[in-house]
Amino acid sequence: MKGKPLIRIGLIGHGKAGQAVASVLQQDPRFELAWVVRHSPVEAGATTSEGVPLIDMGTLLGSRWSDDRPVDGVVDFSTPSAIHSYAPLARTHRWMVVSAISAYQAHDLDLARDLGTTCRIMCSPNITLGINFMIMAARWLQEIAPFADIEILEQHFKEKPEVSGTAKKIAAHLDLPEEKITSLRLGGIVGHHEVIFGFPYQTLRIVHDSIRREAFGTGAAFALGELALQAPGFYTFDELLLQRIRGTLTVKATTH
Numbered sequence: 001m002k003g004k005p006l007i008r009i010g011l012i013g014h015g016k017a018g019q020a021v022a023s024v025l026q027q028d029p030r031f032e033l034a035w036v037v038r039h040s041p042v043e044a045g046a047t048t049s050e051g052v053p054l055i056d057m058g059t060l061l062g063s064r065w066s067d068d069r070p071v072d073g074v075v076d077f078s079t080p081s082a083i084h085s086y087a088p089l090a091r092t093h094r095w096m097v098v099s100a101i102s103a104y105q106a107h108d109l110d111l112a113r114d115l116g117t118t119c120r121i122m123c124s125p126n127i128t129l130g131i132n133f134m135i136m137a138a139r140w141l142q143e144i145a146p147f148a149d150i151e152i153l154e155q156h157f158k159e160k161p162e163v164s165g166t167a168k169k170i171a172a173h174l175d176l177p178e179e180k181i182t183s184l185r186l187g188g189i190v191g192h193h194e195v196i197f198g199f200p201y202q203t204l205r206i207v208h209d210s211i212r213r214e215a216f217g218t219g220a221a222f223a224l225g226e227l228a229l230q231a232p233g234f235y236t237f238d239e240l241l242l243q244r245i246r247g248t249l250t251v252k253a254t255t256h
Contacts, residue, residue, distance in 0.1 A: 007031050007228060008034045008072050009031050009033055009034060009072065009073055010033075010034055010071040010075075011025070011074070012036075012057075012077065012078045012086065013038075013039075013082070014036050015077070017216050020212065020213035020214045020217055021214075023214060024217025024218055025221060026050055026052075028221050031224065034053070034069055034071050035052060035053045035071070036054050036055070037056065037060050037078070038054060038055070038056055041056050042055055057082070057085055060086065061085060066089050066093060070093065072096060073097065073098065073120075073224060074090070074097055074098070075098045075100070075224070076100065078101070080104050087115055090119050090121075094232075095119055096119065096121070096224060096227045097115065098220050098224055099112065100124060100126075101125070102165050104123065116235075118232055120235070121235065122223050122237060122240060124237035124238075125165060126165070126166045127237060128216060128219045129218060129219050130215070131170075131193065134193065136241060138197075139173055139174065141204070145197070149197070150176060150180065150196065150197055151180055151182065152170055152182070153181075154167040154183050155186060155189050155191075157185070157186075157190065158187060160185060163181060164191070166193060167183070170195060191209070191210035194207050226241075226244060227240070
């Protein structure tokens, strides 16, 4: 009996995060990593250390590369401007698009939403499964207990100068001012976020720790798997996650 065909993926962005994502996708039996795009010039015939064809954006856009090496979707861990370059190819080939860009401006998001008319696209500034579940759980708890005091704590490595964008995203989802965020910079912490609820006579903390950049890869893999089940449209990570949770609860309800 033959297994399901692999989902062929192109990866755009080959920095530290992109390399970690590539590693995860290559280990996941659902996917085949067909090519990787790097923004700096790449010599013809170059490959990644794992043997995956490595090209630059000019090669992807200026040749028949996307026709000769078709993919079902792309994962973007590059720059905000990249989507403007590959959007025509995404429309032509109806790619799934998973974008993990944190610095999109309004015009970038407008293009992403417009892509949703023909493609399945998900945009999220933080693509880790744990953070998005944390946000969803915190929103539910806030709705149940709107009287609770809520504070956000974020801890990162000493060299990180700015307030965590993820902490700002959590605050925005909970309709909290940025003054509710406390930042600490200590040693070599990769990333730590807490949402702290203060109730009368008790406290509750929802905690997420980032350990390795491969967490981005598992998040991208989750998003790709869920997008493959959806109709064309613009999605956020929490929308895909909520659909999965609802589906799981429905199945459990019908089996009991």
